Amino acid sequence: MNKAVFYHAGCPVCVNAEERITEIVDRSRYDVEIVHLGENKGRIAEAEAAGVKSVPALVLNSDVLHINHGASMAEVKG
Amino acid sequence: MNKAVFYHAGCPVCVNAEERITEIVDRSRYDVEIVHLGENKGRIAEAEAAGVKSVPALVLNSDVLHINHGASMAEVKG
Numbered sequence: 001m002n003k004a005v006f007y008h009a010g011c012p013v014c015v016n017a018e019e020r021i022t023e024i025v026d027r028s029r030y031d032v033e034i035v036h037l038g039e040n041k042g043r044i045a046e047a048e049a050a051g052v053k054s055v056p057a058l059v060l061n062s063d064v065l066h067i068n069h070g071a072s073m074a075e076v077k078g
Numbered sequence: 079m080n081k082a083v084f085y086h087a088g089c090p091v092c093v094n095a096e097e098r099i100t101e102i103v104d105r106s107r108y109d110v111e112i113v114h115l116g117e118n119k120g121r122i123a124e125a126e127a128a129g130v131k132s133v134p135a136l137v138l139n140s141d142v143l144h145i146n147h148g149a150s151m152a153e154v155k156g
Binding site: 004016017020021023024025026027028029030060063064065066067068069 | 104106142145
């Protein structure tokens with residue numbers, strides 16, 4: 001099973017992107033973990049190390065797909 | 079079958095996003111059409127009407143997911 005991580009911060013743009021992404025992904029091949037960085041600030045470093053510059057973002061192996069723009073990582077850190 | 083349209087302009091950012099999106103989408107539920115706007119300038123108006131501001135972008139029904147940033151629509155029109 002492939003792993004994908006969707007990082008977001010609860011913003012409207014994030015919620016919309018999350019709905020669309022979880023809707024289109026082939027769940028028989030991908031396990032999608034949803035991480036709310038506002039509620040899991042301990043995982044911000046991991047997201048940044050993966051290359052996440054803004055949320056919402058989907059990390060697939062070594063690639064980061066920034067999907068629309070909800071908030072920058074600086075804003076997420078608050 | 080649901081319809082999704084992936085608009086791009088052949089740029090490296092576009093190619094990478096196309097690979098990831100076509101990889102994760104559940105093809106048993108989604109029919110993904112790939113449209114190269116540089117080669118199909120006649121479809122630029124349709125993309126703009128759907129809300130596409132930059133490429134690569136994935137249009138799902140009434141939602142537009144701008145994925146990373148390859149080029150603005152102004153650049154695509156060139």
